[in-house]
Amino acid sequence: MVEKKLAAPDFDLKLTLESGQVFHWAASGGGFLGLIGDVPAHVEQCGKELRVRSAHPEIVSDYLALDHPLSNIQASFPADDAMREAAAFCRGLRIIRQPVWECLATFITSSMKQVAHIRQMSVAIRERFGKRVEFEGAQLFCYPPPERLARASEADLRACGLGYRAKHLLATAKLIASGAVDLETLQTMSDTEALEALRSLPGVGAKIANCVLLFAYERLRAFPIDVWIERVLRETYFKRKRNVTAERLRLFSETYFGEFGGYAQQYLFHHARVTSRKSRTS
DNA sequence: CTCCAGGTTCCGG
DNA sequence: CCGGAACATGGA
Numbered sequence: 035m036v037e038k039k040l041a042a043p044d045f046d047l048k049l050t051l052e053s054g055q056v057f058h059w060a061a062s063g064g065g066f067l068g069l070i071g072d073v074p075a076h077v078e079q080c081g082k083e084l085r086v087r088s089a090h091p092e093i094v095s096d097y098l099a100l101d102h103p104l105s106n107i108q109a110s111f112p113a114d115d116a117m118r119e120a121a122a123f124c125r126g127l128r129i130i131r132q133p134v135w136e137c138l139a140t141f142i143t144s145s146m147k148q149v150a151h152i153r154q155m156s157v158a159i160r161e162r163f164g165k166r167v168e169f170e171g172a173q174l175f176c177y178p179p180p181e182r183l184a185r186a187s188e189a190d191l192r193a194c195g196l197g198y199r200a201k202h203l204l205a206t207a208k209l210i211a212s213g214a215v216d217l218e219t220l221q222t223m224s225d226t227e228a229l230e231a232l233r234s235l236p237g238v239g240a241k242i243a244n245c246v247l248l249f250a251y252e253r254l255r256a257f258p259i260d261v262w263i264e265r266v267l268r269e270t271y272f273k274r275k276r277n278v279t280a281e282r283l284r285l286f287s288e289t290y291f292g293e294f295g296g297y298a299q300q301y302l303f304h305h306a307r308v309t310s311r312k313s314r315t316s
Numbered sequence: 317c318t319c320c321a322g323g324t325t326c327c328g329g
Numbered sequence: 330c331c332g333g334a335a336c337a338t339g340g341a
Contacts, residue, residue: 145323197337239324260322
């Protein structure tokens with residue numbers, strides 16, 4: 035396998051792959067080993083360049099969104115202290131372009147689960163139902179397509195640790211496998227239309243729909259509000275204000291954070307999560 | 317053992 | 330329309 039070098043300014047591979055937007059990459063030989071769809075790749079960062087071993091390095095480059103204008107994106111953020119601190123903490127973190135189905139499916143399993151659990155479930159589903167790929171002596175497993183999960187049983191999925199989420203994932207897989215819903219047509223829809231289309235799927239509410247818009251449909255304005263972000267919003271922008279409804283938070287975040295609100299959201303999320311964990315363990 | 321996790325859905329007021 | 334409860338599982 036030939037190694038290809040990619041220029042990667044304003045990029046932090048580890049931060050990007052471990053910030054809770056994608057869950058299946060494994061640390062390996064100083065870099066990361068994983069699949070992009072069914073294309074295996076090993077990626078290692080050496081300063082401002084990436085060393086990529088893959089049959090399709092151009093797919094890796096596109097996946098990692100090395101073309102996103104990161105300095106423009108950071109410049110678009112609101113100029114408050116919390117945002118500045120999060121942006122400095124997350125320098126080089128990019129929102130990647132994930133395959134739609136595996137992003138949707140893994141986020142359906144994410145509700146009320148810690149990032150470590152989401153990873154476990156994702157790996158279990160891949161190993162149980164996914165196509166096996168050999169790469170550099172390692173065994174990798176593709177995320178199973180909707181058609182495959184549609185003919186699994188709810189018990190099979192529960193065996194992967196999904197709990198009540200099994201029912202949702204199965205129902206959504208069936209809707210897509212049957213053709214009742216076509217994820218590809220969402221590409222042509224407006225953000226609002228695509229959000230509603232996603233929300234019509236079992237187990238997909240506002241938060242997960244926004245994650246899929248942001249992480250798979252490259253709608254960089256999408257702003258998922260989870261427990262962490264809600265905490266940040268309330269404590270930072272609505273300090274000591276009562277009766278702040280979820281709707282109020284939604285309207286605020288849609289306008290305040292601007293054109294690249296999804297990036298702002300991911301930075302605030304990751305910063306809050308990591309600093310909170312440090313303060314608990316030290 | 318208790319608490320909580322990148323929520324969604326369903327139900328009663 | 331709105332607040333609250335149920336829903337499963339596992340790591341800290």
